[in-house]
Amino acid sequence: MKFNKDLLRYLALFGNLGFIVMYNVLLWVAFYKLYERFVGFSSLVFIIFIFIGIVSAFYNIYKYIMK
Numbered sequence: 001m002k003f004n005k006d007l008l009r010y011l012a013l014f015g016n017l018g019f020i021v022m023y024n025v026l027l028w029v030a031f032y033k034l035y036e037r038f039v040g041f042s043s044l045v046f047i048i049f050i051f052i053g054i055v056s057a058f059y060n061i062y063k064y065i066m067k
Helices: 005-038 043-066
Strands: none
Touching: 005 043
16 A cells, blocks of 8 residues: 555644644633633623634634745
8 A cells, every 4th residue: 555645744734733723722712711710701702712712723724834
């Protein structure tokens, strides 16, 4: 069985992209947990923090792909 190097490279790229998204969203959820501890619970703020995490993830993916 012959391995295609391009296939492995693209699989590694998709794996990295998944980690970038997961890291950014979890980071902003952690920021929300700190906010919740000191200020209090707010569903709207949670949604805003998740949205910021998703936007920052796509921005970091864009920077990663363009380099």
